[in-house]
Amino acid sequence: MPKLIDLIQAGRTVERHHPWPRAVVDGDAWRAAAGALADGGLSLLGLWGEPSCVHMAILDDHTSDIGVISLDCPDRRYPSVAAYHPPALRLERTIHDLFGLEATGTPDPRPWLDHGRWQMRFPLGERLDTSPPDAAPYQFLPAEGDGLHQIAVGPVHAGIIEPGHFRFTANGETVVRLEQRLGYTHKGVEGLMTGSTVEQAARLAGRISGDSTVAYGLAFAQAVEAAQQIAMPPRAVLLRALMAELERLANHLGDIGAICNDASFALMQAHCAVLRECVLRAADAAFGHRLMRDLVVPGGVARDIASDGPDAIRAALDQTRQHFPALVELYDNTASLQDRTVSTGIVTPALARQFAAGGYVGRASGRDHDARRKPGYLPYDGLRFDVPVLSDGDVNARVWIRIREVEQSLALAYQILAGLEAGPVRVSLQAATEPCEGIALVEGFRGDILAWLRLNGDRIERCHLRDPSWFQWPLLEAAIEGNIVADFPLCNKSFNCSYSGQDL
Amino acid sequence: MRKLLFQSLFRQPLTEQAPRPDDAALAELAAMVSRTARRRLGRSLSIREVDAGSCNGCELEIHALSNAYYDVERFGIRFVASPRHADVLLVTGPVTNNMREALERTYRATPDPKWVVAAGDCARDGGCFAGSYAVVGGVSAVVPVDLHIPGCPPSPMAILRGLVGLLEAVDSGVAAK
Numbered sequence: 001m002p003k004l005i006d007l008i009q010a011g012r013t014v015e016r017h018h019p020w021p022r023a024v025v026d027g028d029a030w031r032a033a034a035g036a037l038a039d040g041g042l043s044l045l046g047l048w049g050e051p052s053c054v055h056m057a058i059l060d061d062h063t064s065d066i067g068v069i070s071l072d073c074p075d076r077r078y079p080s081v082a083a084y085h086p087p088a089l090r091l092e093r094t095i096h097d098l099f100g101l102e103a104t105g106t107p108d109p110r111p112w113l114d115h116g117r118w119q120m121r122f123p124l125g126e127r128l129d130t131s132p133p134d135a136a137p138y139q140f141l142p143a144e145g146d147g148l149h150q151i152a153v154g155p156v157h158a159g160i161i162e163p164g165h166f167r168f169t170a171n172g173e174t175v176v177r178l179e180q181r182l183g184y185t186h187k188g189v190e191g192l193m194t195g196s197t198v199e200q201a202a203r204l205a206g207r208i209s210g211d212s213t214v215a216y217g218l219a220f221a222q223a224v225e226a227a228q229q230i231a232m233p234p235r236a237v238l239l240r241a242l243m244a245e246l247e248r249l250a251n252h253l254g255d256i257g258a259i260c261n262d263a264s265f266a267l268m269q270a271h272c273a274v275l276r277e278c279v280l281r282a283a284d285a286a287f288g289h290r291l292m293r294d295l296v297v298p299g300g301v302a303r304d305i306a307s308d309g310p311d312a313i314r315a316a317l318d319q320t321r322q323h324f325p326a327l328v329e330l331y332d333n334t335a336s337l338q339d340r341t342v343s344t345g346i347v348t349p350a351l352a353r354q355f356a357a358g359g360y361v362g363r364a365s366g367r368d369h370d371a372r373r374k375p376g377y378l379p380y381d382g383l384r385f386d387v388p389v390l391s392d393g394d395v396n397a398r399v400w401i402r403i404r405e406v407e408q409s410l411a412l413a414y415q416i417l418a419g420l421e422a423g424p425v426r427v428s429l430q431a432a433t434e435p436c437e438g439i440a441l442v443e444g445f446r447g448d449i450l451a452w453l454r455l456n457g458d459r460i461e462r463c464h465l466r467d468p469s470w471f472q473w474p475l476l477e478a479a480i481e482g483n484i485v486a487d488f489p490l491c492n493k494s495f496n497c498s499y500s501g502q503d504l
Numbered sequence: 505m506r507k508l509l510f511q512s513l514f515r516q517p518l519t520e521q522a523p524r525p526d527d528a529a530l531a532e533l534a535a536m537v538s539r540t541a542r543r544r545l546g547r548s549l550s551i552r553e554v555d556a557g558s559c560n561g562c563e564l565e566i567h568a569l570s571n572a573y574y575d576v577e578r579f580g581i582r583f584v585a586s587p588r589h590a591d592v593l594l595v596t597g598p599v600t601n602n603m604r605e606a607l608e609r610t611y612r613a614t615p616d617p618k619w620v621v622a623a624g625d626c627a628r629d630g631g632c633f634a635g636s637y638a639v640v641g642g643v644s645a646v647v648p649v650d651l652h653i654p655g656c657p658p659s660p661m662a663i664l665r666g667l668v669g670l671l672e673a674v675d676s677g678v679a680a681k
């Protein structure tokens with residue numbers, strides 16, 4: 001089985017790509033990589049295109065090394081990775097939709113983000129103008145048998161949630177197959193970024209998935225800083241981590257409440273929402289924005305924390321620390337709630353590993369991965385925290401991972417506040433004389449976000465951001481199988497995948 | 505145990521702390537919403553939220569309207585599951601090409617009289633997504649808009665304030681149709 005280092009060494013190493021290596025390989029090495037992903041031992045971190053090449057980011061599970069291999073495809077085709085390794089499938093369909101590059105041997109050539117409504121095809125590759133949509137009906141995968149019926153849901157859902165389409169095939173109450181159709185919120189972010197300034201692209205990055213605006217801002221900023229090889233002042237590093245932990249805290253609190261609410265236990269939601277609101281208000285007091293948008297910028301943070309900000313944050317942390325244990329006890333001791341969450345929507349550890357699922361989805365199914373640890377970034381090497389891992393893989397386990405992470409984020413935020421020292425919070429970027437490339441992997445509340453970009457002067461030549469949801473959505477299809485239709489909202493909420501993040 | 509838990513949890517964050525200035529403003533605003541809503545509609549105001557392509561940031565703050573601090577349901581404002589039950593469509597996001605038809609159909613499914621509120625900077629003109637091959641533009645490029653609430657995302661207070669503005673305009677006949 002080839003190790004990552006062998007794959008990289010088999011190719012031609014690209015200069016000015018930081019901090020991990022990138023190598024241009026040939027078709028055989030590309031296929032070997034796909035085979036190695038399928039065998040396990042290597043995990044797929046991302047797969048993205050350019051007008052005439054494709055890139056694949058890979059994590060070596062044993063050594064924790066990360067690398068990128070690239071394949072030139074002048075004839076606009078490349079060997080399908082998904083033919084060996086299914087997690088690549090939706091990414092390949094996207095590369096085809098955006099760039100028109102064909103994955104030869106793909107098991108599924110259907111479009112993914114392109115719904116036939118853009119009035120063009122391959123918007124980021126060799127554009128083809130098309131007339132207004134005739135919108136040929138999308139072919140869902142067949143499910144046949146006696147007594148099966150279909151339920152179509154979306155794109156507009158009943159609750160206040162993002163749009164997407166779910167096609168259930170059910171036998172009575174039991175779900176036989178779920179197929180998702182996404183792409184409704186596709187905004188063409190990568191197209192808008194191409195040729196934009198670093199500042200414009202940073203604003204776009206912070207709006208790819210609003211609930212993860214800090215994490216996206218951080219991933220993008222770290223990739224820019226890696227490309228330009230500039231180091232951040234310590235205070236900026238700590239303030240960024242503080243915002244990231246507050247974001248994690250607020251989202252996990254919201255999720256825990258919302259999951260219980262979908263199990264008809266509204267009380268938990270009421271209490272969690274109060275704590276979430278406290279955190280958001282503290283963020284507003286400290287940084288001037290409830291969701292802390294546009295604050296993490298390449299080069300540092302846009303503005304220093306307000307003078308009374310640390311106290312406001314400490315007050316919110318204290319309040320959460322005081323009230324949260326009682327909520328945990330309530331969750332743990334309410335049999336009717338546990339009855340809904342335990343053994344519902346199971347993701348097996350094998351699937352979580354295969355898809356390299358990040359965040360609570362992966363960690364609830366035994367995948368011990370957290371980008372703050374592996375590959376790790378500042379300031380987390382100097383902070384004490386645990387990465388909780390469970391193996392049951394059900395809704396209950398995903399709730400418990402969040403509970404434990406709330407506790408860890410609280411502890412981290414206190415440590416960061418205690419370590420804040422005066423100093424600059426921003427350094428200026430350089431206008432690079434030669435094109436340079438950077439890559440970053442940042443742990444958002446939902447899982448690891450990959451950012452990759454190439455800078456040319458002060459412009460973005462190409463930027464790709466991969467949401468954790470890409471490798472979680474497909475697992476939801478697997479998790480719901482054999483469950484009853486009525487448990488779908490509960491399962492879905494326990495995943496809380498981002499629509500906008502994967503639609504881009 | 506549970507009773508105790510409820511009491512201790514419910515009381516402290518909301519009543520034991522000194523009232524913040526914005527809490528007073530909140531109460532006043534909320535009262536105004538319900539007064540106006542009742543005068544105009546004589547009953548509760550039903551809102552159907554439609555994400556026409558947002559980044560989900562706007563949704564987070566619309567959700568926050570239901571937490572114990574804002575608790576809009578107290579004042580008769582309800583989020584409903586179907587456009588057929590709605591008086592108001594609260595639309596977020598730049599309208600993507602892929603969501604255009606769904607938004608149009610939702611609008612058509614909403615009975616008259618109806619009002620459309622576009623929430624967030626994207627909903628005005630596409631925000632920083634304007635000009636993309638995948639984006640139509642603001643909400644008014646697809647359905648008629650009665651009110652726009654700025655912000656990225658607008659805070660829950662700003663959304664409440666916006667709803668008051670709409671109701672007052674409706675009351676005085678400006679936006680009635």
Ligand code: SF4
Pocket residue numbers: 207210557558559560561562596597598623624625626627631655656657658
């Ligand atoms: S206005 Fe801001 S928060 Fe709302 S959808 Fe647009 S980018 Fe997201």
